Amino acid sequence: MYPLAEQVGASRIVKAVKIPHPCGDPTLPPELDAQVRRVIVETALKAIQTEVSRTTVFFPAMAMSG
Amino acid sequence: MLTIVHVINQFFAGFGGEDKADMPVGVSEGALGAARGLQAQLGEQAKVAATIYYGDNYFHGHPEEARDAILREVRFRKPQVVVVGPAFNAGRYGLSCVEICNAIANDLEIPCVTAMHPENPAVATYRDYHNLKIFLLPTTETAAGMSDALAALARFVSRLGSGVTIRSAREEGYLDRGIRRMERADRPGVERAIDMLLSDLRDEPFFTEVPLEIWDQVSPAPPLRGLSSATIAIVSTSGVVPWGNPDGFKTYRNTYWRKYSIASLKTMEPGQWEAVHGGYDVSFMNQNPRYGVPLDALRALEAGGIIGRIYPFFYVVPGNQGSPSVMRQIGQEIAADLKKDGVDGVLQVAT
Amino acid sequence: MRLELAEFPVKTIRLGNRFRYDSGVLEVDQEELVTLALEDKRIENASVAVVAPGEKVRITGVRDIVEPRVKVQGRGQVFPGILGPVEPVGEGRTHRLSGMAVVAAVEYEGIIRAGNAVQRSAILDMWGPGAEMSRFASLVNLVLTLRLVKGLPEIEAHTAIQCSECKVARRLAEVTAGLEPQRVDTYDLSQEKPGLPRVVLIQGCLTDSHHPHSGVGYYGMSLRESLATVAHPNEYLDGAVTINATRGVGYSPTIWDWQNHPLIFGLYREHGRRLNFIGTILERIRFETSQGKELIAQNTAQLAGALRADGALVTWLGSGNAFVDVMLTVRACRGRGIKAVLVTYEHGGKDGTDFPLLYYVKEATAIVSTGTRDGWLELPEAEGVVGPYEQLQILSYPGAPVVPAGGPLSLDARDMVIGSVDNWGGQSWICRAY
Numbered sequence: 001m002y003p004l005a006e007q008v009g010a011s012r013i014v015k016a017v018k019i020p021h022p023c024g025d026p027t028l029p030p031e032l033d034a035q036v037r038r039v040i041v042e043t044a045l046k047a048i049q050t051e052v053s054r055t056t057v058f059f060p061a062m063a064m065s066g
Numbered sequence: 067m068l069t070i071v072h073v074i075n076q077f078f079a080g081f082g083g084e085d086k087a088d089m090p091v092g093v094s095e096g097a098l099g100a101a102r103g104l105q106a107q108l109g110e111q112a113k114v115a116a117t118i119y120y121g122d123n124y125f126h127g128h129p130e131e132a133r134d135a136i137l138r139e140v141r142f143r144k145p146q147v148v149v150v151g152p153a154f155n156a157g158r159y160g161l162s163c164v165e166i167c168n169a170i171a172n173d174l175e176i177p178c179v180t181a182m183h184p185e186n187p188a189v190a191t192y193r194d195y196h197n198l199k200i201f202l203l204p205t206t207e208t209a210a211g212m213s214d215a216l217a218a219l220a221r222f223v224s225r226l227g228s229g230v231t232i233r234s235a236r237e238e239g240y241l242d243r244g245i246r247r248m249e250r251a252d253r254p255g256v257e258r259a260i261d262m263l264l265s266d267l268r269d270e271p272f273f274t275e276v277p278l279e280i281w282d283q284v285s286p287a288p289p290l291r292g293l294s295s296a297t298i299a300i301v302s303t304s305g306v307v308p309w310g311n312p313d314g315f316k317t318y319r320n321t322y323w324r325k326y327s328i329a330s331l332k333t334m335e336p337g338q339w340e341a342v343h344g345g346y347d348v349s350f351m352n353q354n355p356r357y358g359v360p361l362d363a364l365r366a367l368e369a370g371g372i373i374g375r376i377y378p379f380f381y382v383v384p385g386n387q388g389s390p391s392v393m394r395q396i397g398q399e400i401a402a403d404l405k406k407d408g409v410d411g412v413l414q415v416a417t
Numbered sequence: 418m419r420l421e422l423a424e425f426p427v428k429t430i431r432l433g434n435r436f437r438y439d440s441g442v443l444e445v446d447q448e449e450l451v452t453l454a455l456e457d458k459r460i461e462n463a464s465v466a467v468v469a470p471g472e473k474v475r476i477t478g479v480r481d482i483v484e485p486r487v488k489v490q491g492r493g494q495v496f497p498g499i500l501g502p503v504e505p506v507g508e509g510r511t512h513r514l515s516g517m518a519v520v521a522a523v524e525y526e527g528i529i530r531a532g533n534a535v536q537r538s539a540i541l542d543m544w545g546p547g548a549e550m551s552r553f554a555s556l557v558n559l560v561l562t563l564r565l566v567k568g569l570p571e572i573e574a575h576t577a578i579q580c581s582e583c584k585v586a587r588r589l590a591e592v593t594a595g596l597e598p599q600r601v602d603t604y605d606l607s608q609e610k611p612g613l614p615r616v617v618l619i620q621g622c623l624t625d626s627h628h629p630h631s632g633v634g635y636y637g638m639s640l641r642e643s644l645a646t647v648a649h650p651n652e653y654l655d656g657a658v659t660i661n662a663t664r665g666v667g668y669s670p671t672i673w674d675w676q677n678h679p680l681i682f683g684l685y686r687e688h689g690r691r692l693n694f695i696g697t698i699l700e701r702i703r704f705e706t707s708q709g710k711e712l713i714a715q716n717t718a719q720l721a722g723a724l725r726a727d728g729a730l731v732t733w734l735g736s737g738n739a740f741v742d743v744m745l746t747v748r749a750c751r752g753r754g755i756k757a758v759l760v761t762y763e764h765g766g767k768d769g770t771d772f773p774l775l776y777y778v779k780e781a782t783a784i785v786s787t788g789t790r791d792g793w794l795e796l797p798e799a800e801g802v803v804g805p806y807e808q809l810q811i812l813s814y815p816g817a818p819v820v821p822a823g824g825p826l827s828l829d830a831r832d833m834v835i836g837s838v839d840n841w842g843g844q845s846w847i848c849r850a851y
Contacts (some may be wrong), residue, residue, distance in 0.1 A: 002775055003707055003710070003741050003745075003776065004741060004775070005416065005741065006169065006740060007281055007776055008281050009281055009282065009283045009284045009324070011087070011284060011286030011287065011467055012117065012285075012286065015707075018705045018706055019346050019705040019706075019738065020346045020347045020348070020349075020350045020351065020357075020627070020705065021350040021351065021354070021357035022304070022357060022358065022415055022417060023358065023360040023363070023415060023417065024354065024356060024357045025107075025358050025361075026350050026353070026357075029232070030267060033354075034362065036240045037356060037357075037360050037362065038363045038366065038367075040146065040360070040363075041360050041363040041364060041367065041413065042363075045093075045293060045298075045373065045413075046413070046415050048411045049287045049289050049290050049291070049293060050289055051288070052286045052289075053157050053286065053349045054286070054384070056286075063071075064236075076588075076621075082613045087474055090682050097659055110700070114825065143698075154749050160544075167673075169587065173511070181475070186609075195771045196768070198851065211526065218478075234849035234850060234851055235849075235851060236848045236850065237849075242850035242851055243851060244770055244850075245768070245769050245770055245850065245851040246763065246765045246769040246773055246789070246848040246849065246851070247705075247769055247848060247849055247851055248769075248788045248789045248792070248846060248848050249847060249848070250845045250846065250847070250848070251845045251846070251847040251850055252496055252845070253841070253845060254679065254683075254842055254843060254844055254845050255679075255683070255785050255786075255839065255842025255844065255845070255846070255847070256679045256680050256683035256760070256841070256842040256843065257683065258842070259680070259683075259785040259842055260616075260683055260684070260687055260691070260730070262618065262758050262783050262785060263692075263730060263756060263758040263783070264614070264691055264692065264728075265725060265727045265730065266756040266758065266783055267614045267728050267756050270576050272783065274784050275784055275785050275786040275847060275848070276763060276773050276774060276784040276786050276848070277850075278777045278779065278781065278782075279773070279774070279777060281772075296572055305580075308735050314817070316817070317531050317532075317535075318828060318830075318832075328567075340531070341531060341532070342531050342532065342533070343531060343532065343736045344531065344532065344533055344617065345736070345738075346532065346533060346705075347532050347533060347625055347627040348530075348531050348532035349532065349627065376733050385829075386737065387737065389762075389766040389767070389771050390766075390771050390772055390775075391766065391770065391771050394581050
């Protein structure tokens with residue numbers, strides 16, 4: 001759900017799971033849910049170490065619905 | 067007959083160009099330079115009691131003195147209306163025009179009218195001021211449109227001076243000040259919508275009732291270096307707050323932020339936190355506050371030496387119908403707090 | 418599908434012991450209505466009151482508003498799927514009592530604490546500034562005050578409220594059986610005039626797929642994460658579209674609004690004159706991923722294209738990120754050569770200085786403003802309060818303080834006043850730039 005973040009000019013945006021649960025997936029068993037959370041956070045840390053010149057969306061490297 | 071004052075820069079007063087841009091504020095009785103053109107357009111409607119002039123560079127180099135001097139002169143003349151500019155596409159001049167109008171309108175409560183090209187960057191400043199006592203009229207890009215600009219200014223002066231209530235920007239021909247008021251139209255919205263659609267279908271021109279807005283663009287911060295010694299903080303608009311909502315956040319339109327301690331916590335336990343937010347289904351977040359505050363993932367990275375440390379608080383303002391200007395202010399306050407405590411990087415979780 | 422809507426205007430409602438309608442005066446058997454409501458064991462108390470425009474009365478606990486209608490000819494019955502089986506509606510003849518409404522004012526404490534399915538009720542002032550801003554204050558209102566048994570989950574509460582208000586609404590309309598209406602309007606799209614542009618109404622419906630009632634019901638069933646679908650405008654007139662009856666909010670429509678949809682009436686008026694009204698698309702919005710949002714926009718535009726629409730009026734209900742879906746829909750329509758005019762309320766914040774809309778696409782070049790939903794309101798003290806609540810929680814958060822319902826109120830938004838946001842352009846509100 002990043003179109004709004006792009007519009008207001010957020011420089012680094014990480015595409016997370018879904019509005020009611022951005023950092024995780026309740027349909028997964030707890031260990032996998034925690035792993036999804038970890039990958040999202042790691043992507044965010046990668047993003048803040050990346051040079052960007054304009055609004056950039058970062059996609060975590062895993063299959064997520066939507 | 068109205069009394070007005072015309073404020074212009076050194077060039078339009080006839081003193082010279084860039085070489086005279088350091089001139090301090092001066093005043094001349096009656097109409098000088100471009101002000102004569104204004105007086106001609108005004109005819110018997112109004113008298114230009116004085117022309118105040120200043121150097122463009124002087125104004126920006128000595129903003130306080132320039133403003134005070136201009137205010138002094140205007141106060142002394144007691145005009146009903148003040149005209150400033152026109153500035154056409156000159157950015158620096160345009161900005162000083164807007165600043166002068168704003169100062170006079172606020173300090174002396176005299177209405178001001180200025181004019182410039184709609185793409186002059188100073189127009190954004192004019193709109194941000196939201197000052198109902200200043201009006202900006204559109205002009206051509208260059209001073210080739212001077213006589214039209216002065217004619218428009220003269221007409222507006224008469225209108226302002228007559229005491230009539232000035233109507234909306236579109237009706238009166240000025241650029242709006244970013245203020246929108248709810249009023250009655252002459253017909254219901256459905257009829258206006260159908261008419262608008264039919265015009266569009268016939269490729270005829272029409273006026274949209276809500277013009278597109280552009281958000282201001284933020285320059286990206288340089289990338290973080292030295293992650294393994296960095297302090298990382300979490301900011302969340304998910305609405306996760308301590309159970310019981312001790313700071314009384316609303317489920318919408320919040321106007322303040324708080325920070326809560328996570329210093330001794332390894333993770334966000336359900337039952338200790340609740341999501342106060344009216345804009346999404348909070349049941350997932352209540353069952354698992356980590357979805358909004360991914361502390362567990364960050365702790366693992368901290369333990370593994372990937373990041374230096376986690377800032378011992380997380381910041382909250384529940385989102386949902388947040389007013390952009392309020393949120394901008396909150397963002398600035400949180401940023402100041404983060405800087406004060408030496409935070410290097412921020413993860414903001416938004417729902 | 419040809420529907421005749423026969424109108425019986427109501428100017429006065431009298432509570433008494435029989436049902437009768439004559440020359441604008443509706444007599445109502447009070448006891449029978451109460452008995453009707455109490456048939457549902459989930460309702461432990463019911464009462465009926467009448468409040469007319471101009472009375473200095475504040476109605477509290479407002480959850481929903483319904484116009485009395487009943488089908489006297491044609492298949493099915495009003496509020497299909499709710500009062501009776503799912504049968505197609507929208508043809509034959511339906512009687513309506515215009516100029517009045519049934520207001521469901523309900524005492525109910527839900528189980529859900531926060532989020533967008535939490536129960537909420539609104540108020541309605543029948544005089545003064547509160548009346549000026551609500552489209553329901555000019556109706557003669559029959560207030561059905563209900564108290565639900567304690568501990569009901571939200572879906573039970575919704576069903577109990579919705580069934581009662583619809584039963585009462587239909588029962589009232591039945592008084593007109595066999596009588597001559599003041600006027601009959603015919604709603605029929607089967608004839609099209611060649612050469613006129615084909616216009617579709619795209620109705621965005623914010624729904625919450627996670628909750629027992631999603632917010633918009635079609636034949637009594639919640640719209641969830643479905644793709645866009647076609648609905649005949651006459652179905653709305655017969656009460657096929659309904660809401661979550663536990664939530665009365667200023668910026669959300671009521672059943673009355675679906676029954677009296679201004680864009681449907683407006684397009685019908687122009688049908689065969691300046692345009693051909695080709696129908697409506699119910700577009701579920703507020704998908705929770707950007708993929709979902711793009712998908713519904715494209716799917717809706719495709720459906721409009723399949724209907725050979727030349728133009729569309731696009732509107733929505735809801736708040737927040739659902740608006741992104743709406744703007745993407747405008748973009749998708751224009752991308753297919755379908756001109757799209759968006760009808761929407763604005764934000765603007767307290768002073769009208771904030772951005773009017775929270776998301777833009779450059780293709781949204783044609784927008785009609787129906788006024789703001791923001792802005793502080795000062796409501797004066799009332800002389801009387803009707804409805805279940807003597808005290809109000811005017812700020813919505815867990816633990817918010819209460820104030821006396823009849824006293825002066827300072828509200829920070831229009832959310833609390835039912836009918837105070839013009840969703841679909843039925844009134845002449847607009848915002849102008851200053």
